[in-house]
């Protein structure tokens with residue numbers, strides 16, 4: 001089995017697939033899949049225990065402590081058999097994506113993987129890839145695979161919780177049910193409306209900016225949405241976005257499929 005891992009700042013997502021199915025299996029069609037909150041990483045060890053894993057490809061943006069925790073988890077789950085862990089890293093060019101960051105290694109490896117995944121799913125068209133996790137990132141990809149750069153903002157939950165944490169009168173909102181009416185008549189709805197408008201507004205502005213850069217290609221621009229908050233934000237966008245779950249894992253699968261040796 002191949003084990004693909006996306007360690008974000010809130011949750012670890014993983015997928016299992018047969019190595020023989022690389023290049024045949026559809027992207028995102030895995031024999032197993034799961035996710036846990038970062039603090040529950042031990043449950044991941046239990047979930048993958050017993051699988052005959054020959055290779056592990058990991059995107060980790062949760063720091064050195066998470067890296068060490070993943071190493072311990074792999075040791076516990078895979079027992080005596082030493083399995084090499086490959087740490088996916090952003091680079092100047094890979095699997096059809098050219099990284100436009102001044103320092104390519106500075107780009108979050110989850111963003112680079114998500115771009116590769118988006119391009120593999122929707123080749124040959126310009127894309128705006130919005131990943132709505134702990135942070136929201138909005139990244140512009142041209143039809144030829146050039147990543148122009150992107151935006152980083154607090155994710156939906158982080159935006160709302162920062163209000164609750166730093167004010168006396170604002171509560172933590174339990175959900176983000178926002179109707180067509182943007183001007184709310186109560187505190188909960190006002191917070192939900194404001195945070196959703198900030199998220200959808202940023203993505204809308206990025207769409208307009210990318211369309212302006214694309215000029216005559218703008219008509220083909222597609223908006224791809226992923227991450228835990230994608231469903232809450234999607235209805236408030238100015239365009240119909242394609243929602244893709246687990247885009248980072250799909251990107252890691254694409255990396256293994258398109259390049260025989262990752263990173």
Ligand SMILES: Nc1ncnc2c1ncn2[C@@H]1O[C@H](COP(=O)(O)OP(=O)(O)OP(=O)(O)O)[C@@H](O)[C@H]1O
Nearest residue numbers: 008009010011133134155156157158227228229232
């Ligand atoms: N059902 C939901 N409705 C609205 N927002 C949600 C929902 N589930 C999660 N979110 C929001 O999505 C964001 C990230 O959620 P999630 O826990 O899925 O993280 P993630 O996408 O795995 O992120 P990371 O990769 O950064 O760990 C948070 O802002 C959270 O508040």
Ligand SMILES: CC(C)(CO)[C@@H](O)C(=O)NCCC(=O)O
Nearest residue numbers: 061106107108109110111135152
């Ligand atoms: C922006 C996040 C937190 C999104 O998960 C991650 O991609 C990250 O830590 N990036 C490093 C900085 C950058 O991408 O420019």
Ligand SMILES: [K+]
Nearest residue numbers: 009061062063
């Ligand atoms: K930090």
